[in-house]
Amino acid sequence: MTDVNRLLLDVLNELTCYIREEDFAGWDPYDGLNSEVFNVLPFKNNSYYRLVFSQLLKRCPFNLRPFLIIRKERNPKGxxxxxxxxxxxxxxxxxxxxxxxxxxxxxxxxxxxxxxxxGFGWGYNFPWQSRYHYKPKFYPNAVVTSFVGQSFLDGYNTTENSKYLEIAKKAADFLLNEVMVVDDDSVYFSYSPSDSSQVINVTALVSVFLAHLHYYTQDALLRSVASRGIKFVIKKQNEDGSWYYGTKKYQQWIDNFHTAFNLLSLKQFSQYINDFNFREELKKAYDYYTKTFFMEDGRVKYYNDKLYPIDIHAIATAIITLSKFGDIDLAKRVLNWAIKHMWDKEKKYFYFQKHRLYTIKISYMRWSQAWMFLALTEFLKDLRKCSG
Known part of the structure; x- marks a missing residue:
C-alpha cells in the first residue's frame, strides 16, 4: 500500500466515524434562516434583512449557530x-x-x-434568500434533485434494485416538466420551478443526470433533451474556455467548483451518450481550469483572479475532477495540502475556509464533510483503477 493510499484510508475511516456519530446531520453555510431567534424578529419576512442575515452568518469566522438556535439537520443534497x-x-x-x-x-x-x-423533487433543509427570490425550506430545485437522482442511479448500478431506477425516473419527470426552458435549438434548466434564471452549471448538472438515466433506460427523449442541454452549456462557453456563473450581468464571475461541475458534466455526458463531438471545447475548458485555479503546492483558488478564500468545497470538486481527467499527480497535491491544512486531526472533520489571516474551522456537513467524503471515495476508486 502506498503512502497516499494509507493516508487516504486513514482520513476516510476517521471521517466516516465522525459523520456516523453525527448521524449525517450538521450545520450549513446557508442555514441562517433556520434560526429560531431570527424567526421571532419583526423583520423576519423582509427580503433584505433575510439576505443580509444569511450572508453575515456565512462569512462569520465564529460559529454563532448554537446561540441563534440553529439546529443540526440532515440536508438532502448532503x-x-x-x-x-x-x-x-x-x-x-x-x-x-x-x-x-x-x-x-x-x-x-x-x-x-x-x-x-x-414527479419527485428535493430541496435544501433551510429557506434561502437570493437577491431576487425567496424559497421556503425543502422547496425543490434542479441542483438538489439532480444530485439525489444521481445517488439513486449509483444505488441502481450497485444493487440492480429496480425501485431506485424508478425513483430516478420520477426525478427526471420533475426536471423535464418543472424547470426545463426551450432556448431555440437548445434547452436550459432554471434553478427552481418559479424562476427562469440561466445558471450554466445547473443546466450541465441536469443534462448529465438525464444522460446517465438514458444510459440505463435508452429513452430517446432523455438523450435528446440532455444533448440540447449540453449544447446550451457549450454555447455559453467563453473564448478562453471558461464559463461565467450565469448569464445575468450580476452573475459574471468565474469560480472553481462551478467550472468543475461543467467540466465533469461534459466529460460524463460524452461517456454516457457516446458523443464526443465537443472534444475541442472540453480540452480548452480543462486547460483553462488547470492553468487558472491551481497553485504549485496544491492550493486551490476560489475565483479565477483571486486565491482566497481557499474553500473545502472547491478542493473536493477539484480532487474529483482532476482524478476523472486522469490528472492523478495534481489531485494528490491538492489532497495532501487539504489534509495538512484543512483537516482537524483531533475532531476528525474538514474545515470550511482558509482566508489570508484566519481559518473558519466550523464543520459544515453538506458543504465540507459530504463533499470531501465523496471526493475521497472517488479518488480512491480512481487510484485503484490506475494501479490495475
Whole structure:
C-alpha cells in the first residue's frame, strides 16, 4: 500500500466515524434562516434583512449557530453525496456495511421527496434568500434533485434494485416538466420551478443526470433533451474556455467548483451518450481550469483572479475532477495540502475556509464533510483503477 493510499484510508475511516456519530446531520453555510431567534424578529419576512442575515452568518469566522438556535439537520443534497460515497466504498472494499449504509440513506431520501410537483423533487433543509427570490425550506430545485437522482442511479448500478431506477425516473419527470426552458435549438434548466434564471452549471448538472438515466433506460427523449442541454452549456462557453456563473450581468464571475461541475458534466455526458463531438471545447475548458485555479503546492483558488478564500468545497470538486481527467499527480497535491491544512486531526472533520489571516474551522456537513467524503471515495476508486 502506498503512502497516499494509507493516508487516504486513514482520513476516510476517521471521517466516516465522525459523520456516523453525527448521524449525517450538521450545520450549513446557508442555514441562517433556520434560526429560531431570527424567526421571532419583526423583520423576519423582509427580503433584505433575510439576505443580509444569511450572508453575515456565512462569512462569520465564529460559529454563532448554537446561540441563534440553529439546529443540526440532515440536508438532502448532503445525504445524496454520502450515499454515492458509500456505494463507492462498497465497490472498492466489498464490505456489506457500506452497501447497507447507502441503502439506508436512499430510504431517507425517498421519504423526503416532494410530490406536489411533477414527479419527485428535493430541496435544501433551510429557506434561502437570493437577491431576487425567496424559497421556503425543502422547496425543490434542479441542483438538489439532480444530485439525489444521481445517488439513486449509483444505488441502481450497485444493487440492480429496480425501485431506485424508478425513483430516478420520477426525478427526471420533475426536471423535464418543472424547470426545463426551450432556448431555440437548445434547452436550459432554471434553478427552481418559479424562476427562469440561466445558471450554466445547473443546466450541465441536469443534462448529465438525464444522460446517465438514458444510459440505463435508452429513452430517446432523455438523450435528446440532455444533448440540447449540453449544447446550451457549450454555447455559453467563453473564448478562453471558461464559463461565467450565469448569464445575468450580476452573475459574471468565474469560480472553481462551478467550472468543475461543467467540466465533469461534459466529460460524463460524452461517456454516457457516446458523443464526443465537443472534444475541442472540453480540452480548452480543462486547460483553462488547470492553468487558472491551481497553485504549485496544491492550493486551490476560489475565483479565477483571486486565491482566497481557499474553500473545502472547491478542493473536493477539484480532487474529483482532476482524478476523472486522469490528472492523478495534481489531485494528490491538492489532497495532501487539504489534509495538512484543512483537516482537524483531533475532531476528525474538514474545515470550511482558509482566508489570508484566519481559518473558519466550523464543520459544515453538506458543504465540507459530504463533499470531501465523496471526493475521497472517488479518488480512491480512481487510484485503484490506475494501479490495475
Amino acid at each position: 445525504i445524496a453525496l454520502f450515499a454515492s460515497g458509500f456505494f463507492n466504498l462498497y465497490k472498492i472494499l466489498k464490505k456489506e456495511e457500506y452497501l447497507k449504509e447507502g441503502a439506508t440513506l436512499l430510504s431517507w431520501l425517498e421519504n423526503m421527496k416532494r410530490t406536489d410537483f411533477s
